[in-house]
Amino acid sequence: xxxxxxxxxxxxxxxxxxxxxxxxxxxxxxxxxxxxxxxxxxxxxxxxxxxxxxxxxxxxxxxxxxxxxxxxxxxxxxxxxxxxxxxxxxxxxxxxxxxxxxxxxxxxxxxxxxxxxxxxxxxxxxxxxxxxxxxxxxxxxxxxxxxxxxxxxxxxxxxxxxxxxxxxxxxxxxxxxxxxxxxxxxxxxxxxxxxxxxxxxxxxxxxxxxxxxxxxxxxxxxxxxxxxxxxxxxxxxxxxxxxxxxxxxxxxxxxxxxxxxxxxxxxxxxxxxxxxxxxxxxxxxxxxxxxxxxxxxxxxxxxxxxxxx
Numbered sequence: 001x002x003x004x005x006x007x008x009x010x011x012x013x014x015x016x017x018x019x020x021x022x023x024x025x026x027x028x029x030x031x032x033x034x035x036x037x038x039x040x041x042x043x044x045x046x047x048x049x050x051x052x053x054x055x056x057x058x059x060x061x062x063x064x065x066x067x068x069x070x071x072x073x074x075x076x077x078x079x080x081x082x083x084x085x086x087x088x089x090x091x092x093x094x095x096x097x098x099x100x101x102x103x104x105x106x107x108x109x110x111x112x113x114x115x116x117x118x119x120x121x122x123x124x125x126x127x128x129x130x131x132x133x134x135x136x137x138x139x140x141x142x143x144x145x146x147x148x149x150x151x152x153x154x155x156x157x158x159x160x161x162x163x164x165x166x167x168x169x170x171x172x173x174x175x176x177x178x179x180x181x182x183x184x185x186x187x188x189x190x191x192x193x194x195x196x197x198x199x200x201x202x203x204x205x206x207x208x209x210x211x212x213x214x215x216x217x218x219x220x221x222x223x224x225x226x227x228x229x230x231x232x233x234x235x236x237x238x239x240x241x242x243x244x245x246x247x248x249x250x251x252x253x254x255x256x257x258x259x260x261x262x263x264x265x266x267x268x269x270x271x272x273x274x275x276x277x278x279x280x281x282x283x284x285x286x287x288x289x290x291x292x293x294x295x296x297x298x299x300x301x302x303x304x305x306x307x308x309x
Contacts, residue, residue, distance in 0.1 A: 006112055006119065008163055020294075020297075023294045024140075033296065044057055045101070045111075048102065050123075098119045133295075138287045139219055139261075146173055153177045154221070157184045158227055165193040174202070175202075177205065178214075210243070222246045245273065247272075261283060
């Protein structure tokens, strides 16, 4: 039984596929899960703004009979007024689970170490595991399988890229990552992905050539060039990343049915053109919807050991 959901590196092969299976079942039969988290309470700590993470966790636990408490950056000033460790020690006495959307990955680890209740990483600077689970649910819906597919990443080797590598490793996929020089994924995450993919058929290709990465890909994924906290680098990054824009010409390097994916929000005209994100091959809003179902499955795995009266 899982205790926390911090990184996909911590999730074994069985749990990875079980969460995906559970998410698909919840999506297909939502009424069967209306009381599965009855009277459970999730504390949601936000240090970064959010649309999808906020709404899908909030709606998700409500739709399974539970409740949420939103803690904004000003509520308690977590990490400033009080350490994450001490906050975890307090929250474990009041609620049944914690979701945190933060900057430093260490904040997730400190919460998980302190709290006896489950901690879910809603996003950190190193990892975005909930997004990856929704993404792989989306790929499986459209491609009917995961094993043997090729996923191309074009852009910054960031937290989303890291979690997709770890998910691809569990799924037995090929992942081609094209980044500008100096913006490759974290070496530790590469090491973990290779370890996790041993025996699954996983292949990892690191390149600086986006056309090579996209060649024969079943899905092409990109993200903003400057993430939250990198605003001061926006102009510099725009020049560096402009050859990595996903446009019609780049998508043509893939297959006729290659999916286009983005975790959103998208900066249209920067990392992706309108004609790509609005094309029939785009599944960005399917991904957004599936955040709800994947996170329901994650919460149920962690917090649903029994129905609470």
